[in-house]
Amino acid sequence: MTGASAGPQSLVSSKELELWFEFGSNYSYLSVMRIEGLAARAGVRLLWRPFLLGPIFKSFGWESSPFVLQAAKGAYVWKDMERQCRKYNLEWARPTTFPRRALLPMRIALLGASQPWIGEFCRQVMLLNFVEDRDIDNVESASEILVALGLPAQEIIREAEAEPNKLRLREQTLRAADRGVFGAPTFFVQGEMFWGNDRLEDAIALAAAD
């Protein structure tokens, strides 16, 4: 009624939330499993931003996850994960390898970030890591998931592993660092950064209020 500037298209495009995540990260698991439902209910468009946590931690001088390097925090985190999964009604098994390497599935997620299958692909990788306790950085696991989604697994894996896509993931990781990302999951809404699964609801609320 008040003019074209408030049309449906501009409304939709401004309600956006970026999810920066990594398949090796246990708190990313909580957000990856929950975020599509929350975003859909709030009318918020989700932008998937896979990046590698390893190089970020290395830039701080850390050779692994702080949950591995700090014994007291590490001991706590697994108890916290149990309780959080119970709270959110998510399955959970503590991975026997942590953090798991996830280069191949991260590359696939980057390649498919704008595809309709991205959400389900990411959830399936997370379930493999944090419920089935299986390694995720191999062609077998990736194929299994992609085939189950009815996708051309071989083609996707070939393109994911091609040089341009590898480079793009390195660039995306540099961009994360440039934007101040220091852990995962991290959310951006209108340039504001939110760190950790505990802030997912706050980030969604800001995006929805936009």
Add this chain to the structure above:
Amino acid sequence: MTGASAGPQSLVSSKELELWFEFGSNYSYLSVMRIEGLAARAGVRLLWRPFLLGPIFKSFGWESSPFVLQAAKGAYVWKDMERQCRKYNLEWARPTTFPRRALLPMRIALLGASQPWIGEFCRQVMLLNFVEDRDIDNVESASEILVALGLPAQEIIREAEAEPNKLRLREQTLRAADRGVFGAPTFFVQGEMFWGNDRLEDAIALAAAD
């Protein structure tokens, strides 16, 4: 009706929550301001456990708060505090000195941990640090707060600074480390540890369900 074992006294004593906190810690500020109201509404008895974060951090090889040592996380934390305080309807001013030394008020809090004035004393110290941006580790600030509460400030400060109470605070800090505390605030309910203001509601819920 079913016997003396479920009498009111045993019910009360089992619904307990320990709050381990430090006046220099900004996330402790959020919990100290909120906890008495939440605990009262849930019928949970609160046990105040002041301890020193400095020696805990030193035991990890850190010379200061991780918010000082990690630049990216530090930059984020102040933005997060602004938003969290808005969410909880708390006043907030970023302290010009961080983390503030708090040895005297910590000793007073330990001395008064079971007194009826402990909650209000702790809130006033927190407001001085995180709203009024004033130093808190001095006799003037402590006296001002104690006198406003109608308490014998000089006596309390003398006893707080006496050798037995100083020793007790060091012992309490060692006990924190023994129990796996690695940051503040930390809550214990029935031997379960919860770390961070974000877990306050979960800890209260467990205590209330007891």
